[in-house]
Amino acid sequence: MPESFDRTDKVLVDRLRSGDELAFAALVDGLHSRLRALARTFTSSPSLAEDIVQETWLAVIRGLRGFENRSTLRTWIFSILVRRAKTLTAREARWVKVSIPQEDGEPPIEWEPGRGRLGLWDERPVPWGLEDPAAVFQTRETLEVVKNAVARLPDMQRRVVFLRDIEDVSAADVCNLLDLGETNQRVLLHRGRARVRRALDRYLRDGAERQVRSAESTTNAAGAYSEPSSIRPLHQGRGT
Amino acid sequence: MNCPEAIDLMGDAIDACLPSTFQASFDDHMAECSSCRTYLEHLRLTRQALQSLPRGTETSSHRKELIQKFSEEFDRTRD
Numbered sequence: 001m002p003e004s005f006d007r008t009d010k011v012l013v014d015r016l017r018s019g020d021e022l023a024f025a026a027l028v029d030g031l032h033s034r035l036r037a038l039a040r041t042f043t044s045s046p047s048l049a050e051d052i053v054q055e056t057w058l059a060v061i062r063g064l065r066g067f068e069n070r071s072t073l074r075t076w077i078f079s080i081l082v083r084r085a086k087t088l089t090a091r092e093a094r095w096v097k098v099s100i101p102q103e104d105g106e107p108p109i110e111w112e113p114g115r116g117r118l119g120l121w122d123e124r125p126v127p128w129g130l131e132d133p134a135a136v137f138q139t140r141e142t143l144e145v146v147k148n149a150v151a152r153l154p155d156m157q158r159r160v161v162f163l164r165d166i167e168d169v170s171a172a173d174v175c176n177l178l179d180l181g182e183t184n185q186r187v188l189l190h191r192g193r194a195r196v197r198r199a200l201d202r203y204l205r206d207g208a209e210r211q212v213r214s215a216e217s218t219t220n221a222a223g224a225y226s227e228p229s230s231i232r233p234l235h236q237g238r239g240t
Numbered sequence: 241m242n243c244p245e246a247i248d249l250m251g252d253a254i255d256a257c258l259p260s261t262f263q264a265s266f267d268d269h270m271a272e273c274s275s276c277r278t279y280l281e282h283l284r285l286t287r288q289a290l291q292s293l294p295r296g297t298e299t300s301s302h303r304k305e306l307i308q309k310f311s312e313e314f315d316r317t318r319d
Contacts (some may be wrong), residue, residue: 008251014309017313028306054302061310121247125278133285137292146289165290171255190251212258 007232009073016064028057032075034167035081041159042085052088056081075173078163082177121194128204140205149199150192156180164189241269246276254284 015023035056039049059080067076130136137143150161159178164168169177175185241262246269252258258266270277300306 017314019311021311024310025303025307028303029299032300033298036298037296050301053300054306057300057302057306059310061306061313064313065274087300121275121279123277125282127278128282128285130285133288134292137289142289143293146293150290150293161290165287166293168291186251193251193283193286196290197282200289201282 005073006072010069013064013069014075015066023060027073031077035077038078038081038159038162038167039085041155041162042082042089048088052081052085055084059084069171074167075169075177078167078169079177125201126205130199130204136204142200145199145203146196149196153192155194157188157195160185160188161196163194165193241265243269243273243276246270246273247279250276250280250283253280254287 012023012027016027032053034055036049039052040046042052043049043222056077060077069138071079131211137146140213150158150166153161156178160174160180163174163177164171171182171185174180175182178185182187246266249258249266251264253266270280
């Protein structure tokens with residue numbers, strides 16, 4: 001189900017429409033980085049991503065009066081961004097509506113629930129044995145692993161994972177935003193999550209071995225994770 | 241239900257929207273297959289890891305200009 005326009009949204013939209021600058025400034029501050037992260041799923045160019053976001057904000061300003069409360073304010077702004085991104089990136093490289101097999105180099109599938117078409121794991125999964133997953137996921141190294149794994153996903157998987165899991169947008173809204181069928185959306189999400197899982201799996205199992213090794217010797221093996229961190233980072237900090 | 245069939249449904253299971261027609265056979269498979277239990281747990285944790293990625297806090301480098309434009313837009317309509 002699409003997320004519905006709620007009370008908080010209504011209060012905010014009313015303030016914006018009454019010309020409340022503080023409300024608008026707060027909206028820009030709260031959403032700008034996230035919009036840029038979404039824009040970066042459409043382009044590897046940081047400056048083009050900035051242009052996409054800037055045009056999005058201008059369109060938001062112009063469009064606020066016409067906003068019809070049929071979605072959340074955030075989803076509406078995301079949809080403006082996606083349209084701008086398609087237009088602007090079309091100049092960089094032609095926007096092609098990508099079908100799953102072309103994108104992944106994986107065989108085409110026709111998916112039905114429970115038909116067993118997504119495929120098995122490549123290795124039998126072994127428990128990670130995390131006592132406190134939330135704490136582990138807050139460590140700098142683990143965040144890097146997850147960010148890099150997301151950055152390396154094929155474009156459509158990256159968009160779907162970003163919207164569904166990082167931004168927590170509903171499946172129905174993601175289908176609308178990205179012009180995807182429900183089945184494709186599921187498959188892209190599953191494949192994206194499966195790839196991020198694989199990266200975490202390698203990292204966490206390697207980390208467990210490392211702890212055993214460092215318990216055996218006093219060698220400091222910190223920083224053994226060696227995947228490049230420079231590939232299309234999701235949240236690119238200034239000057240990095 | 242076998243492992244590949246169960247894997248197809250794991251996304252729905254962690255999003256808590258597994259179709260009810262599959263619930264019983266999915267649960268049965270999970271009860272008997274430790275690999276699928278582990279995989280499902282991994283996918284759950286993966287989503288948790290994705291959800292815990294910090295959101296950037298940088299604002300727009302055109303912040304002032306945007307607020308200016310916003311004011312102009314809404315001033316104009318008040319006139």
